[in-house]
Amino acid sequence: MNLTLKIWRQKDANDKGKIVDYPVSGISPDMSFLEMLDVLNQELIEKQEEPIAFDHDCREGICGTCSLYINGRAHGPSTKITACQLHMRSFNDGDTIYIEPWRAKAFPVVKDLIVDRSSFDRVQQAGGFISVNTSGNTQDANAIPIEKDNADRAFDAATCIGCGACVASCKNSSAMLFVSAKVSQFALLPQGQVEATDRVLNMVKQMDEEGFGNCTNTGACEVECPKGISLENIARMNREYLAASFKG
Numbered sequence: 587m588n589l590t591l592k593i594w595r596q597k598d599a600n601d602k603g604k605i606v607d608y609p610v611s612g613i614s615p616d617m618s619f620l621e622m623l624d625v626l627n628q629e630l631i632e633k634q635e636e637p638i639a640f641d642h643d644c645r646e647g648i649c650g651t652c653s654l655y656i657n658g659r660a661h662g663p664s665t666k667i668t669a670c671q672l673h674m675r676s677f678n679d680g681d682t683i684y685i686e687p688w689r690a691k692a693f694p695v696v697k698d699l700i701v702d703r704s705s706f707d708r709v710q711q712a713g714g715f716i717s718v719n720t721s722g723n724t725q726d727a728n729a730i731p732i733e734k735d736n737a738d739r740a741f742d743a744a745t746c747i748g749c750g751a752c753v754a755s756c757k758n759s760s761a762m763l764f765v766s767a768k769v770s771q772f773a774l775l776p777q778g779q780v781e782a783t784d785r786v787l788n789m790v791k792q793m794d795e796e797g798f799g800n801c802t803n804t805g806a807c808e809v810e811c812p813k814g815i816s817l818e819n820i821a822r823m824n825r826e827y828l829a830a831s832f833k834g
């Protein structure tokens with residue numbers, strides 16, 4: 587396949603940035619999207635040009651680092667996959683492909699296609715955990731009966747990989763889908779009840795302080811989420827928040 591790539595280049599956080607054209611040829615339809623970028627980078631290095639900076643780690647849909655906005659969609663044209671799981675057979679020979687970083691105030695661009703998502707870490711640190719006594723008398727988690735439906739919903743919420751596609755695809759740059767998944771995975775389990783009030787209040791407070799926007803129920807986040815995190819988590823977080831506000 588021969589393609590024209592239009593890639594966002596930005597030297598650092600202060601640079602204005604611009605789209606630069608890169609023709610690539612000899613791309614196999616069986617290559618992953620990131621392998622295609624590897625081919626381009628190899629060519630750039632051989633020409634002694636600066637390679638394109640992009641985030642990646644696991645390359646199998648687990649770590650959530652491959653944050654690419656491809657042809658105007660978070661993680662590209664396919665649904666329920668990350669950019670690293672996207673293959674070049676999803677494109678046609680001769681295509682022009684636009685590749686940009688996530689765009690949100692709370693995700694400032696570090697370089698080219700890499701954004702700083704430490705705002706997500708700070709939201710998680712504000713309450714996305716449970717305190718467990720690990721001094722040797724920890725209760726076996728399997729000894730606590732949990733209703734199957736709740737266990738399944740908690741597990742579904744826990745599949746959020748923190749990629750940020752929900753923020754990038756939201757017209758308000760809202761992080762509600764991410765935060766609600768992190769709140770829900772504990773709210774549905776007995777182990778999460780001890781800190782439930784503080785958790786939701788602190789995580790929502792941190793979310794607002796980081797500069798994420800409000801949710802206006804558009805639903806783009808759910809459509810673009812590679813893990814299929816449901817909007818029902820946002821409804822659950824709103825209920826948790828209301829109840830915690832009365833208590834707190």
Ligand code: SF4
Binds near residue numbers: 745748814
């Ligand atoms: S909710 Fe989905 S889109 Fe948002 S961070 Fe989690 S996995 Fe990514």
Ligand code: FES
Binds near residue numbers: 641642647648670
């Ligand atoms: S590189 Fe880990 S999810 Fe894409």
